Amino acid sequence: MDINVRTLPSPLSAVLGKKLLLQGRKILHQQFRKNASSTALLRGYSRLVDDLLRQVWKEMALPSSISLLAVGGYGRGYLFPGSDIDLLVLLPAKGSSTDAVEDVTKSKLEKWVHLLWDIGLEVGHSVRTLAECTEESEKDITVQTSLLESRRLAGNTKLFSVFSQAMKTALNPQEFFSAKQLEQQQRHGRYHEATYNLEPNLKESPGGLRDLQNILWVSRxxxxxKSWSDLVKGGFITWQEARLTxxxxxxxxxLRIRLHYLAGRREDRLLFDYQTLLAKEYKISDKPPRRAGELLMQRYYRAAKSVTQINTILLLTLRAEIFPDADLIPVIINNHFQKRxxxxxxxxxxIFRKDPSVILQSVLxxxxxxxxKARSVTTLRALWHSTYLINSDFRRNLRNCTLFMEILCQPRGLTRELRFMSRYGILGRYIPVFGRIIGQMQHDLFHVYTVDEHTLMVVRNLRRFMASEFAHEYPLCSQLISEFDRPEMLYLAGLFHDIAKGRSGDHSLLGGKDAKRFCAQHGISVEDTELVIWLVENHLIMSATAQKQDLSDTEVIAGFAKRVRNERRLIALYLLTVADIRGTSPKVWNTWKGKLLEDLFWATRRYLCGGPNYVVGTLENRKIRILKLLQLDAIPAGAHEQLWSELDTTYLLRHDPQEIAWHTRQLYSRVNSPVPVVKARTAPAGEGVQVMIYAADQKDLFARICGFFERLNYNIVEAKIHTTHNGYALDSFLVLNPFKTVEQYRNVIH
Structure with a gap:
């Protein structure tokens, strides 16, 4: 929308300016609702703001020696409804900006800014000389990028021309490319390199608008x-690729425009609260069992995935131009590939069209x-345009089945290559049921990734257990997987464990059927097929048992052991469970969950090895371990007997030997204490506080203790209640505060 500034009264009051701005925004919104043209709205809003800024600048009678520039996103001539309006007041080169601005001009600029805010224009402005612009852009790539897209709104034309030439001269394409590439890597890292976060940022997340802008910044x-058509003319992309982009x-x-309107402000995160509302705007309805919001997000994820591909290919293409390596002589590897x-x-x-099997060979x-380290841009583009050849004939081809299993068996590069195969559509076409979960949402309290992204995280975690440099993170997992025969079966279970999510029915059982078909097609042995199917069908039982049942109850352990049946299954399920929980969210795992799973693992392993004598053997072994711990603390021999005579077998089985030794140290001389004994220590696992309370049993004691922890904002993650033969309550608690570190827990205790 253009404002005819000649019809505006002079001077322009804040009230009238605000009225014109609101009126213009309303008309643009109505037009957008009618024609749904994002380009028309972005350009129209930019022109609306241009006209108002020029009119206010003119009426302020600012010196003709200075210039007003639009920079950043506004400099591109595109303005989103909730975006800031970035401006630069450019001064003649007279030393610093302080020297260059006379008192009168400074006063006018202050009034100008105040008037803009009163009108309702949320401007972000800076006042700099030409020299300061050059200096700041050399120090900060963000400033340099913002100034790269500047355009003159008002003021001195000659000064702007000098500025443009100075910015162009100061630009070093190679340094700029390296800086923008690093900036992108760091930005992606903040989102854990995941395109498929459940609440993505439309601008900043991998596959977001910033990735497309990065290409054009480097190109410029x-x-x-500075446009996709320019890149076509330069031979960097085809017209078809430009249209797709x-x-x-x-x-x-x-999506971003509608999100800004829904939020009534700048909001770039596709939060759950907005997803269903946006789906309604697009007239997307529920298709049970999938919700409208899930269908909308799948549309977004597919666009983001393509943007990631385009970003990778075009940045590599531009890099080849900016960093020419014509002198590199290719080294032939085989008939199909060479190393450059x-x-x-x-x-x-x-070659991929002539022989589609070479697609999997390239991965290998x-x-x-x-x-x-990577694929050349020629190889990437050829792959990008050839994935449609992965069809039913390709999947039935024994040669391709063998290649895929060989990929899973490789000692290095599996995580990276599975991510690549997913990003370029290879994995989704080779395993069609995996293709169905690409961009599939998960509405629960734990998962922060889509099903496909979570699945790849699980496989990554399993591979991480194999790496010696990460053995310190999960020593037991690293030890177990290093001794596990044919670990590729674990990776298959990881790929299929959630593959049926989004379908009607039990996803574990449906996933087991998918895994069975895959194993049969790939010639996997009966024994390994049964293991993979069992893991997929039962991948939730270990976490459910560990977190929801009493692990000191021998019947619980016996029941779990009967479902597991053998040690190989137990080890495989433990590894998959840890990898699965770790792959839901960076914040879900904690040492308490880790200890519960480890306790269940060891208890079940002892049961599987000990059979009917499990309880007797466990009890005697515990007593021996506890007495050794007491000896280390110089507790007199036999000092424990009075306390232990008041305890029963349930207590000895339910509590960890270290915990029993701690209780004994505190209570062996206070068995009939007339006053309560309360002791606390940092949890041996490293996270949380372990609290012991020993007092004569009384009404509502447990409820009062829980109320105390609640008032302190501590979560009780474990509570063990025991009443001794002499009528005392011996209660143990593990409490957590999500905002405290281990060091802070120590300070609380002291």
Whole structure:
């Protein structure tokens, strides 16, 4: 929308300016609701703000020697409804900005800014000389990027021309590319490299608008153009690829516009609260068992996935131009591939279409050759355009089945290559049921990733257990998996454990059927097939048993052991369970959960090895361990007997030997204490506080203790209640405060 500034009264009051702004925004919103053109709205809102800024600038009678520039996103001539309006007041080169601004001009600029805010324009402005702009851009890549897209709104034209030339001269394309690439890597790292977060940021998340902007920034800085059509003319992409890119860009822009309108402010996160509302705007309805919000998000995830592919390919293409390596001589690897520097390159760009099996061979090449760090842009583009060839005939081909299993068996590169295969659609086409969970939401309190992203996280965690450099994180897992025969069966269980989510029915049982078909097609032995199916069908039972049942109850252990049946299954289930919980969210795992799972693992292993004598053997072993611990603390021999005579077998089985030794140290001389004994220590596992309360039993004692912890904002994650033969309550608690560190727990105790 354009404002005819000649019809505005002078001076322009804040009231009238605000009225015009609101009126213009309303018309733009109505037009957007009618034609759903994101481009028209973004440009229209930018022009609306342009006209108001120019009119206010003109009426302030600011010196003709200075210039007003639009920078950042506003400099592109695109403005979202909730975005800031970034401005630069450019001053002549007279030393510092303080020297260059006269008192009168400074006063006018202050009034100008106040008037803009009174009108309702949320501006972010800076006042700099040409020299200061150059200096700041050299120090900060964010400033340099913002100034790269500047355009003049009002003021001195010549000064702006000098500024533009100075910015262009100061730009070093190679340094700019490296800085933007690092910036992107750091930004992706903040989102755990995951395109499929359940509440993604439309602008900043991997596959978001920023990834597309990054391409055009690099292109502009290196002199290759500032639009997708410029990149087509330069031969960097085809017209078909440019149209695809623009389509995905418009999907993200449209979502962001609607999100800003729904929130009534700048909000770039697709929070759960907005997903269903946005789905209604797109007239998307529920398709049970999937909700409308899930269907909307799957549309977003597919666009984000394509943006990630486009970003990778185009940045590599531009890098080849900015950092020419024409002198690199390719080294032939085999009939299909050659090595150029550290990149894998196809010798024939059409090889994937001629022989689709080479798609999987390319994955295997990266795994088998550690000197190869990535694929060349030629190889990536050829793969991108060939994945449609992975069809039912491809999947039935014994050669391809063998190649896929060989990929799973490789000692290195599996996590990286599975992520690559997922990103480029290879994995979803090779395992069609995996393709169905791409972008599938999970509505619960734990998962922060989509089903496919979570699945890859689980496989990553299993692989991490194999790496010696991470053995200190989960020593037991690292030890167990290093001795586990054919660990690729664990990776298959990880791939299939949630593969049936989003379908009607029990996803564990449905996933087991999918796993059975896959194993049969790939010639996996009966024994291993049964293991994979059992793991998929029962992948939730270990965490449920550990967290919801009493592990000191021998019947619980016996029942769990009967379901597990043998030690190989137990080890496999334990490894899968730890990897699964760790893959739900960076915040879900804690040492308490780890200890419960480990306790269940060891108790079940002892049961499987000891059979009917499990309880007797366990009890005697515990007593021996406890007495050894007491000896280390110089507790007199036999000092424990009076206290232990008041305890029963249930207590000795339910509590950890270290905990019993701690209780004994505190109570052996206070068995009939007339006053309560309360002791606390940091939990041996390292997280939380362990509290022991020993007092004559009385009414509502447990409830009063729980109320005390609640008032302190501590969560009780474990409570063990025991009444001694002499009528005392011996209660043990493990309490956590999610905001405290181990050091803070120590301070609380002291």
């Amino acid at each position: 800085a290196s002199g290759h153009g 623009k389509r995905h860009e418009m999907v993200l822009q449209d 520097g550290e990149l894998l390159e196809v010798r024939d760009e059409n 090449m990266l795994q088998k050759h550690p000197e190869l």
